[in-house]
Amino acid sequence: MILLRSVLFNLLFYLTTFVLMIAFMPIFLLPWRWGFWILPIWCNVNLFLLRWVGGVKSDIRGLENLPEEGCIIASKHQSAWETFALLAHLKAPSFILKRELRAIPIFGWYIWKLRQIPVDRGKRSAALASMARSAEEAINLQRHIIIFPEGTRRPAGAEPKYKYGIAHLYSSLSCKVVPVAVNSGVYWPRRRFFRFPGTISAQILPPIEPGLDQKAFLARLEHDIETASNALFEEAAAATPDNIIVKEARERQAQTTQAVAQASS
Helix, strand or coil: CHHHHHHHHHHHHHHHHHHHHHCCCCHHHHHHHHHHCHHHHHHHHHHHHHHHHHCCCEEEEHHCCCCCCCCEECCCCCCCCCCCHHHHHHCEEEEEEEEHHHHHCCHHHHHHHHCCEEECCHHHHHHHHHHHHHHHHHHHHCCEECCCCCCCCCCCCCCCCCCCCHHHHHHCCCCCCCEEEHHHHHCCCCCCCCCECCCCCCCEEECCCCCHHHHHHHHHHHHHHHHHHHHHHHHHHHHHHCCCCHHHHHHHHHHHHHHHHHHHH
């Protein structure tokens, strides 16, 4: 059953995304600010397919912590789920994403039209400066900027690896940063074909106010996201103890604990 549902969901996920991109192409004739109404539609279609075809529910908590003004949304990144699940709740969202995505036919056109923020990860200093300029423009327009502080998807239960870019943005923009914790990797694991039944949960945490130094901010951000993500993982583990991803995460955590113990001995 999981195999069949996963096959159908994956087919419909990519097919409906393609169909919607074609159907929404008239927005290219409109001013860019008039195009964001399509994102909640794409979001809700995906959540519907995930629930009723893939057998995976979605639970988003803490929406009251989203500021009305422009801010940075810093989310844990474990799957494709967090690239669309929050879109219906954000203001003119702008993702910070790798530059290569702009080269994807049609999809890349939408990245350009909706003024997302591409980053050339091969040019660190120039990329940080360009990212900060584009992000400042977005904040001034009261947009919500979405960034994945670890830069890429990480497996559920893996050791965190936060990068400097989010701290640079925080100090450059002097705006609120909203941490978001997830457990999506338990049910939509990276580089896996299967979608495992259960409930993906996201916790939108209270914003971190501007004013901290970069080191203190990064420590606070990692603590808040990882603490909440670990709690969500434990919820998922209790609800679906036979999930293979939970078992793999437990093994990974045990190996990490053993390695730390050996290093300190």
